[in-house]
Amino acid sequence: MASASTATPATTAASPAFTFSASTFQKLHPAEYFRKFVSQGVRPDGRLLNGFRPTTVHHGVITTANGSAMVRIGGTTVVCGVKAEVAEPRLDAPDQGYLVPNVDLSPISSSAFRPGPPSEQAQVVSEAIHRVLKESNVLDLKDLCIEEGKAVWSLWVDVVCVSYDGNIYDAALTSVMAALGNVRIRNPTYEEGIVKVSGAEDLSDDNSFTLKLARTLSSATFALFDTNLVALADPNFAEESVSQGRITITLDEAGQICALSKIGAGASSPALLRQCLGHARERAQELRQLMKQ
Amino acid sequence: MSRVELLSPEGLRVDGRRPEELRKITSTTAVLSQADGSAYLEHGNTKVLAAVYGPREARHRALVLHDRAILNVEFNVAPFSTGERRRRTKNDKRLLEMASFVKQTFEPVVITTLYPRSQIDIYLQIIQHDGGTLQACINAATMALIDAGIAMTDYVCACTAGWVEREPALDLNHIEESSDTSEVTIAMLPKSGKVTLVQMESRLHVDKLEDVLSLAGKGCKHIHQVIDKTIRDRAEELARKMAV
Numbered sequence: 176m177a178s179a180s181t182a183t184p185a186t187t188a189a190s191p192a193f194t195f196s197a198s199t200f201q202k203l204h205p206a207e208y209f210r211k212f213v214s215q216g217v218r219p220d221g222r223l224l225n226g227f228r229p230t231t232v233h234h235g236v237i238t239t240a241n242g243s244a245m246v247r248i249g250g251t252t253v254v255c256g257v258k259a260e261v262a263e264p265r266l267d268a269p270d271q272g273y274l275v276p277n278v279d280l281s282p283i284s285s286s287a288f289r290p291g292p293p294s295e296q297a298q299v300v301s302e303a304i305h306r307v308l309k310e311s312n313v314l315d316l317k318d319l320c321i322e323e324g325k326a327v328w329s330l331w332v333d334v335v336c337v338s339y340d341g342n343i344y345d346a347a348l349t350s351v352m353a354a355l356g357n358v359r360i361r362n363p364t365y366e367e368g369i370v371k372v373s374g375a376e377d378l379s380d381d382n383s384f385t386l387k388l389a390r391t392l393s394s395a396t397f398a399l400f401d402t403n404l405v406a407l408a409d410p411n412f413a414e415e416s417v418s419q420g421r422i423t424i425t426l427d428e429a430g431q432i433c434a435l436s437k438i439g440a441g442a443s444s445p446a447l448l449r450q451c452l453g454h455a456r457e458r459a460q461e462l463r464q465l466m467k468q
Numbered sequence: 469m470s471r472v473e474l475l476s477p478e479g480l481r482v483d484g485r486r487p488e489e490l491r492k493i494t495s496t497t498a499v500l501s502q503a504d505g506s507a508y509l510e511h512g513n514t515k516v517l518a519a520v521y522g523p524r525e526a527r528h529r530a531l532v533l534h535d536r537a538i539l540n541v542e543f544n545v546a547p548f549s550t551g552e553r554r555r556r557t558k559n560d561k562r563l564l565e566m567a568s569f570v571k572q573t574f575e576p577v578v579i580t581t582l583y584p585r586s587q588i589d590i591y592l593q594i595i596q597h598d599g600g601t602l603q604a605c606i607n608a609a610t611m612a613l614i615d616a617g618i619a620m621t622d623y624v625c626a627c628t629a630g631w632v633e634r635e636p637a638l639d640l641n642h643i644e645e646s647s648d649t650s651e652v653t654i655a656m657l658p659k660s661g662k663v664t665l666v667q668m669e670s671r672l673h674v675d676k677l678e679d680v681l682s683l684a685g686k687g688c689k690h691i692h693q694v695i696d697k698t699i700r701d702r703a704e705e706l707a708r709k710m711a712v
Contacts, residue, residue: 237549239548239550240548256547258547279546282542282589283542283544286521289527333547337517338500
C-alpha cells in the first residue's frame with residue numbers, strides 16, 4: 176500500500192486513463208475547450224476573436240425568381256429568392272405594396288433541425304429581418320403600387336437555409352439585400368380591373384423596372400462568451416451553442432445604426448459594445464464590397 | 469386559343485432539343501458541410517439539392533425496426549422555385565406522394581439490414597423547377613447516399629420520357645410537361661436493368677408505351693454514365709488527398 180501511494184502522484188498525471196484526445200475533450204467539456212482557446216486569443220477554427228469567416232455572394236442564381244442571391248459565410252449557405260406577385264392593397268394603405276420576408280431553416284441544413292412547422296428560431300429571424308427592412312425604410316412601398324386602391328406588387332422574399340453553421344441572421348440579411356438589389360420586374364399595365372404583365376420578350380430596361388433601395392443594410396453578429404464577456408465575431412454553430420449571449424449590429428452604408436440587439440448573458444459593458452461597433456463598421460464595409468454586382 | 473407548338477416541322481422541341489436528347493446534367497457531391505452525404509444536381513434548369521443524414525438513432529422509438537434501418541424522405545420546394553409562387557405546406561399531398569415514391573424506390577436498393585434500429589434521412593430541396601422533379605430528386609438522392617457511404621446494391625437512375633405530338637421524347641421540360649403530354653418516369657438499376665419505379669399519371673396508348681419505356685430506359689443508362697463519372701471523379705480526388 177505504502178509503495179503504491181508513493182508512486183501515484185507521478186503516474187496519475189501521465190496515466191492514459193485521464194488524458195483525452197482534443198476531440199473527446201471538446202465533446203465532454205465544450206465550454207472548457209473553448210475557454211482554453213479563447214484565453215490564448217484564438218478560436219478552434221484558427222480565427223482571431225474578431226475574425227469573420229470567408230464570405231461569398233453570388234447574384235441572380237435562380238432564373239425562376241425576379242431577384243435572387245446565394246450567400247456563403249463559412250459553412251453557412253443561404254439562398255434567397257424574391258418573387259413578385261400582383262395583390263390587392265390594404266384598405267388603410269391603398270398605394271402601398273407588400274414586402275414579406277421569410278426564413279426557412281429546413282432540416283436539410285443541419286441535423287439540429289427537425290422537419291415540421293417553422294421553428295422558433297426561424298420565426299425570430301424572419302421577424303427580425305422583417306422589422307429591420309420596415310423600420311429603416313429600405314424600400315418605399317409606394318414604388319410597388321400598380322393602381323392605387325386596386326393592385327400592388329407583393330414581394331415575397333424567401334430565404335432557404337441550405338447549410339447551417341451559425342450566424343443565420345447575417346447570412347439571411349446579406350442574401351435579402353443582395354437579392355433585392357437585382358430584382359427586375361416586368362412593367363405592368365392596368366386596364367379595367369385586369370393587370371397585364373408583358374409577355375415573353377427578353378428583359379430590358381424598357382420593359383421592366385428595378386427597385387430603388389434607400390439604403391443597403393449589413394450586419395455583424397458577435398457571440399458573448401463566458402463571464403468576462405469576450406465577443407466572438409461571426410460565431411459558428413459550435414460557438415453559438417456554448418455562448419451565453421449575442422450582440423447583433425445592423426448598419427447602413429452611412430455607418431448609421433439601423434438595428435441593435437443584445438440578448439442573453441448578464442450585462443455587457445459599454446466598452447465591449449463600442450468595440451463590437453468598430454468591428455461591425457469594418458465588416459459592413461467588406462460586405463458592401465461583396466454585395467456590389 | 470393558341471397552343472404551344474411542342475415539335476417544330478424540323479422535328480426540334482421547344483428548347484431546341486432533338487426528341488431523344490437529354491438536357492445538360494451537371495452534378496457535384498459533398499456540397500454541404502453539415503450533412504453526412506450531399507449532392508447538388510442541375511438537370512437543365514431544374515436544380516435539386518439532396519442531403520443524407522444517418523444512419524442515426526431513430527427519432528421515434530415506435531418506428532424502430534429491430535432488424536433494419538428505416539428510410540425517411542422529406543421533400544421541400546423553395547417558394548421561389550416555380551413560375552408561380554406557391555406556399556406549399558408540409559402536408560401537401562402531392563409532396564407527400566413524391567416523398568413516398570422516392571422512399572419506395574430506395575427501400576429495395578439500400579441494404580438496410582446493415583443498419584438495424586436506426587434511421588436514414590434523405591432530405592430533398594428543390595431550388596429551381598423546370599420539369600422532371602422526381603427524376604432529378606432520385607438521381608440526386610442516389611449520389612447523396614453514395615456520398616454518405618451507405619451500402620446499396622446498385623445505383624438508382626431515373627429518367628422521364630413522354631409522347632410529344634407524334635413521337636416519343638426523352639426528358640420533358642416544364643412546358644412540355646404542362647401541356648397535356650403523357651409522361652412516364654422510370655427508375656432503373658442500371659447494372660441489372662431492373663426497374664424499381666414506373667410512374668405515369670396520364671393517358672397513353674398501349675401501343676406507344678413500349679417505345680416510351682425503352683426510350684426512358686436508354687435515358688437512365690445515359691444518366692448513369694453522367695452520375696458515375698461524378699462519383700468516380702470525387703472518389704479519385706478523395707483517394708489523392710488521403711495519399712498525401
